[in-house]
Amino acid sequence: MNFISQEIIRKSRVSITNQLQEIGPGEVIEEIVAALQSTRRSIPSKYFYNGTGSLLFEEITRLEEYYPTRTEKAILRQIAPGLMKQFGTYDIIELGPGDHSKISILLQAATGMNMKSVRYLPLDISQQAINNSAENLVKAFSCVEIEGYAADFTSQLDLIRREKPAMICFFGSTIGNFDWDVSLELLQNLSNQMKKGDIFLLGMDMIKPLRVLHSAYNDARGVTAAFNKNILNSVNNLIQSDFNTGEFDHLAFFNKEKSRIEMHLVAKNDLTVHSPCFKEDLIMMQGESIHTENSHKYSTEHIREITGATGLQLNHTHTDGREWFSVTEFQKS
Ligand code: AVI
Numbered sequence: 001m002n003f004i005s006q007e008i009i010r011k012s013r014v015s016i017t018n019q020l021q022e023i024g025p026g027e028v029i030e031e032i033v034a035a036l037q038s039t040r041r042s043i044p045s046k047y048f049y050n051g052t053g054s055l056l057f058e059e060i061t062r063l064e065e066y067y068p069t070r071t072e073k074a075i076l077r078q079i080a081p082g083l084m085k086q087f088g089t090y091d092i093i094e095l096g097p098g099d100h101s102k103i104s105i106l107l108q109a110a111t112g113m114n115m116k117s118v119r120y121l122p123l124d125i126s127q128q129a130i131n132n133s134a135e136n137l138v139k140a141f142s143c144v145e146i147e148g149y150a151a152d153f154t155s156q157l158d159l160i161r162r163e164k165p166a167m168i169c170f171f172g173s174t175i176g177n178f179d180w181d182v183s184l185e186l187l188q189n190l191s192n193q194m195k196k197g198d199i200f201l202l203g204m205d206m207i208k209p210l211r212v213l214h215s216a217y218n219d220a221r222g223v224t225a226a227f228n229k230n231i232l233n234s235v236n237n238l239i240q241s242d243f244n245t246g247e248f249d250h251l252a253f254f255n256k257e258k259s260r261i262e263m264h265l266v267a268k269n270d271l272t273v274h275s276p277c278f279k280e281d282l283i284m285m286q287g288e289s290i291h292t293e294n295s296h297k298y299s300t301e302h303i304r305e306i307t308g309a310t311g312l313q314l315n316h317t318h319t320d321g322r323e324w325f326s327v328t329e330f331q332k333s
Contacts, residue, residue: 013138013144013145013146014134014138014145014146014148015146015147015148016130016131016134016146016147016148016149016150017148017149017150018127018150018151019149019150019151019156019159020125020127020150020151020152025238028238029238029239029277031044032044032047032235032238032239032277033239033275033277033278036235036282036290037278037282040291041284041288041289041290041291042290042291042292043231043235043290043291043292045177045231045292045293045294046125046152046154047231047234047235047238048227048230048231048234048292048293049098049125049126049129049234050230050233050234050237051128052230052233053227053230053231053234054098054126054128054129056223056226056227056230057098057227058098058099059223060219060223060224060227063219063221063223063224064219065215065216065218065219065220066216066219066224067212067216067324067325068172068173068205068216068324068325069101069172071320071324071325072102072171072172072173072203072325072327073101073102073105074320075318075319075320075325075326075327076102076105076106076171076327077105078318079318079327080105080106080108080109081109081112081113083106083109083167083201083329084106084109084110084113084115085113087165087167087199088109088110088113088115088118089164089165090164090165090166090167090198090199091119091120091121091162091163091164091165091166091167092106092118092119092120092121092166092167092169093121093122093123093160093162093166093167093168093169094120094121094122094123094168094169094170094171095123095153095168095169095170095174096123096124096125096153096170096172096174097122097124097129097133097169097171098124098126098129098172099129099132099133100122100132100133100136100137102169102171102172103120103122103133103137103169104137104140104141106118106169107120107137107140107141107143107144108141110141110143111141111143115143116143117143117144117145118141118143118144118145119144119145119146119147119163119164120137120144120145120146120147121146121147121148121149121160121161121162122134122146122148122149123148123149123151123153123156123157123159123160124148124149124150124151124153125150125151125152125153126150127150130148130149130150131148133146133148134146134148147161154186157189157190157193158193165195165197165198165199166194166195166198166199167198167199167200167201168190168194168198168199168200168201169201170190170200170201170202170203171201171203171327172203173203173204173205173295173296173325174203175187175202175203175204175296176204176205176260176294176295176296176297176298177293177294177295177296178294178296179294180296183296184305184306184309184310187202187306187309187310187312188309188310190310191310191311191312191332194312194332195332196332196333197331197332198331198332199315199329199330199331199332200312200329200330200331200332201327201328201329201330202306202327202328202330203325203326203327204298204302204303204325204326204327204328205295205296205297205298205324205325206297206298206299206319206323206324206325206326207259207297207298207299208297208322208323208324210254212324213254213261213297214252214253214254216261217252217261217263217295218250218252222250224250224252224263225250228250228252228263228265228292228293229245229248229250229265230245231265231292232244232245232248232265233245239275239276239277239278240275240276240277241273241274241275241277241278241282242273242274242275243273244271247267247268247269247271248265248266248267248268248290249265249266249268250263250265251263251264251265251266251289252264254297258294258296259296259297259298259299260294260295260296260297261293261294261295261297262291262293262294262295263291263292263293263294263295264289264290264291264292265289265290265292266287266288266289267284267285267286267287267288267289268286269286270283270284270285270286271283271284272284298326300317303317303326303328306328306330307330310330312330312331312332312333313330313331313332313333314328314329314330315329315330315331316328316329317329
């Protein structure tokens with residue numbers, strides 16, 4: 001396939017390219033159909049984030065029960081001045097930022113220090129998210145220059161045109177949505193692309209009391225349930241299937257052995273789903289489920305293992321008072 005990457009926005013201080021067409025629609029369809037038809041049915045969690053899914057996730061981050069975003073931001077507010085003082089001249093690359101609330105904390109610190117120019121390179125699967133962030137950030141921060149990529153950071157890290165040493169940010173414990181082996185591979189790949197002196201900031205959600213974890217993924221207003229069910233709308237759009245969200249229940253629980261919250265969609269009754277992309281109709285029995293997400297929770301031992309597997313040097317782990325969340329600074333040596 002020889003798609004030409006499309007530059008979609010170029011204004012002064014902002015350039016955004018869409019590299020997603022490098023991933024052909026056929027590959028997306030194949031991936032979804034194979035996951036749905038495997039013996040343990042699943043949908044890759046990256047497909048949560050269509051327009052509605054991204055809005056629902058933003059709503060989740062504001063929920064009383066969902067502590068990770070609030071806690072991570074509190075840590076970032078504390079460490080931002082020190083980070084910008086030390087690394088403010090670096091290119092700031094952010095993987096999967098979603099909204100711009102976390103980078104804003106770093107840019108706020110840069111503004112407080114009268115920094116004249118900060119180069120910000122966000123890479124996100126959602127084109128809309130990149131556009132919105134760019135628009136808001138240039139309005140709010142006169143120092144920022146943006147080079148955004150609508151791209152999949154699991155396979156397109158090499159696209160980034162960095163010009164200087166880099167501070168790579170991977171916040172929100174998005175790493176937790178990958179299986180442990182896959183996340184180590186992703187981090188090894190990232191480490192291989194880093195240059196000596198580059199910094200990597202990794203946000204990780206830590207193991208904590210079960211009731212706190214449980215209610216974070218089973219909020220009283222049902223926003224997480226709506227987010228979970230919406231993945232079926234996203235899939236319907238991608239493979240022209242006819243999943244009906246009303247036919248499924250939201251299920252989220254902590255799997256202690258694997259140290260992760262698992263989210264599933266459970267069929268309320270026997271049902272059949274059609275799609276021109278299926279060889280045969282997808283038949284589900286009452287109680288059968290589709291696994292939609294894993295959200296791993298970590299210990300300091302996991303952080304040590306990452307250091308060993310990637311060869312990155314661990315500079316510092318910052319946590320909140322309760323140690324519910326951590327932001328770890330690694331360095332390429
Ligand atoms: C994006 N990710 C880190 C969130 C998480 O907590 O795993 C997604 C999410 N799923 C349900 N609530 C939030």
